[in-house]
Amino acid sequence: xxxxxxxxxxxxxxxxxxxxxxxxxxxxxxxxxxxxxxxxxxxxxxxxxxxxxxxxxxxxxxxxxxxx
Numbered sequence: 001x002x003x004x005x006x007x008x009x010x011x012x013x014x015x016x017x018x019x020x021x022x023x024x025x026x027x028x029x030x031x032x033x034x035x036x037x038x039x040x041x042x043x044x045x046x047x048x049x050x051x052x053x054x055x056x057x058x059x060x061x062x063x064x065x066x067x068x
Contacts, residue, residue, distance in 0.1 A: 017035070020026045 017026075017031045021028050021031055
C-alpha cells in the first residue's frame with residue numbers, strides 16, 4: 001500500500017520540480033538536494049523505530065544475562 005502511495009505522489013512531485021527548474025524559481029541542484037533530503041528523511045522515519053526497538057531488545061537481553 002505504501003509503495004502505491006509513493007508512486008502516486010512521485011508523479012506530481014516530479015512535475016512540480018521540473019516546472020520550478022524551467023521557470024527559473026530554483027536551480028536543478030536545489031531540487032536534487034531537496035529530493036535527497038526528502039528521501040533520507042522518509043527512510044529515517046521508517047527505519048528509526050525499528051532500530052530503536054532492536055536496541056531496546058538488545059539491552060533487555062543483556063540485563064537478563066547479567067541478572068542470572
